[in-house]
Amino acid sequence: MRTLLVSIFLLISCGVASAAELKIGFVNTERLFRDSTMAVKAQKKLEQEFARRDQDIQKMVKQARDIQSSLEKEGLTMAEADKTRKERDLANLTREIQRSQREFREDLNQRKNEEFSAIHEKARKLIQDIADREKFDLILENVVYASPRVDITDRVMKALER
Numbered sequence: 001m002r003t004l005l006v007s008i009f010l011l012i013s014c015g016v017a018s019a020a021e022l023k024i025g026f027v028n029t030e031r032l033f034r035d036s037t038m039a040v041k042a043q044k045k046l047e048q049e050f051a052r053r054d055q056d057i058q059k060m061v062k063q064a065r066d067i068q069s070s071l072e073k074e075g076l077t078m079a080e081a082d083k084t085r086k087e088r089d090l091a092n093l094t095r096e097i098q099r100s101q102r103e104f105r106e107d108l109n110q111r112k113n114e115e116f117s118a119i120h121e122k123a124r125k126l127i128q129d130i131a132d133r134e135k136f137d138l139i140l141e142n143v144v145y146a147s148p149r150v151d152i153t154d155r156v157m158k159a160l161e162r
Contacts, residue, residue, distance in 0.1 A: 025139040026146035027127055028153040033116055036123075036157045042115040050108055057100050064093045119160070126159040127152075 033039050067090045075083055130152060131139050139152070 023136050024150050025136045025152040026143060026150045027139060027141045027156055028151065029141045031153055032123055032157060033119065037161045038119050042119065046111055046115060053104055057097065057104060060093060060097050064090060064097060123156055123160060126156055130155055
């Protein structure tokens with residue numbers, strides 16, 4: 001980051017004439033990953049891919065709630081052996097839910113990374129193409145503020161759609 005700032009400073013301090021020729025662009029990668037057609041398709045694909053597992057986990061959570069409710073309502077009148085068995089079943093089911101949720105999150109994150117790294121790679125190539133074709137000197141991403149005049153995010157999104 002520090003070298004980037006030094007580079008920008010050196011480019012700008014080279015003189016008024018050369019600064020006037022400096023062409024800078026900006027890409028909002030957050031918006032690219034949220035709103036581009038490729039990102040929306042990837043998100044829907046992931047939702048479909050993981051919907052079944054999510055439903056299975058929700059069924060287990062409901063089952064655990066039902067056991068807990070049964071223990072609370074009938075715990076005092078239930079035979080001690082039945083109560084112990086239900087408590088053990090609830091503990092086992094709770095551990096299974098936690099394990100399933102952890103694996104679900106890990107698998108989902110891994111797949112998200114795979115899907116979005118493909119989008120990121122393609123976007124980087126398109127940004128490079130735009131920079132070469134339109135003779136940009138510098139293209140930045142993830143900045144605090146960029147004027148709409150230098151924002152090329154829409155161009156990159158349109159190129160991604162093709």
